[in-house]
Amino acid sequence: MRKLISLLAICAAAACAGQPVNRSSTAPLPVAAVETGAYLGLWHEAARLPNRFERDCVAATAQYDLRPEGALSVRNTCYRAEGGVREVVGRARRTSETEGRLKVSFFGPFWADYWVLARAEDYSWSIVGEPSGRYLWVLTRSASVSQSERADFEDRLRALGYDPAALIWNGA
Numbered sequence: 136m137r138k139l140i141s142l143l144a145i146c147a148a149a150a151c152a153g154q155p156v157n158r159s160s161t162a163p164l165p166v167a168a169v170e171t172g173a174y175l176g177l178w179h180e181a182a183r184l185p186n187r188f189e190r191d192c193v194a195a196t197a198q199y200d201l202r203p204e205g206a207l208s209v210r211n212t213c214y215r216a217e218g219g220v221r222e223v224v225g226r227a228r229r230t231s232e233t234e235g236r237l238k239v240s241f242f243g244p245f246w247a248d249y250w251v252l253a254r255a256e257d258y259s260w261s262i263v264g265e266p267s268g269r270y271l272w273v274l275t276r277s278a279s280v281s282q283s284e285r286a287d288f289e290d291r292l293r294a295l296g297y298d299p300a301a302l303i304w305n306g307a
Contacts, residue, residue: 139191141169141184149180150261151267155270157273157297157298158296159293159297161296164250164265164268164295165252165253166234167234167235167253167254167261168233168235169234169235170175171229173258174199174235175199175201175207175221176276177196177197177273177276178198178199178261178276179194179195179276179277180192180194180272181260181273181275181285181305182191182273182285182288182305183272183281183298183302183303184269184270184271184301184303185303186300191214191215191216192214193215194215194306195211196211196213196214197274198212199227206226206228207223207226207227207228207237208229209225209239211223211224211225211241222252224241225240225241226239226240227239227240227249234251235250235251235254236248236249236250236251237249237251246264247265248265249265251297253291260274260284260293261273262274262291262295264295271297271302279298279307280306285304
């Protein structure tokens with residue numbers, strides 16, 4: 136019985152283990168000002184830090200829409216290498232009227248930070264993360280990025296304290 140309890144405790148601890156921190160800087164992350172209406176619509180994932188919920192994705196999209204009560208709906212679609220598609224629908228709420236600080240939930244009452252760290256003036260791209268440095272996404276309105284755009288993103292990521300080599304780049 137003790138072995139079973141020990142095994143269950145080890146499994147529970149492993150399941151709760153967080154993502155590794157992939158940010159070298161301890162400086163606070165910036166948060167961009169975001170207009171909700173301009174942020175709505177379809178975003179393509181150009182790059183991401185590895186994470187367990189996108190382990191088998193070769194491409195992903197996020198669709199943001201306004202919900203009747205003023206929050207946002209979030210539909211993440213994962214396109215798998217073997218041809219399958221997986222979708223998950225969640226919701227997001229702003230935690231700041233002017234900054235791109237949001238909380239997102241895909242699993243009931245559990246909310247996570249979702250911060251727009253940088254974005255283009257025309258909302259053609261955004262870099263999204265959270266305060267601990269465990270998660271990061273580069274999102275674009277177009278399905279692919281050029282080599283020069285990728286180099287620009289890599290410079291921006293380095294300035295934020297991230298190692299661009301740690302990211303999974305779609306189409307690369």
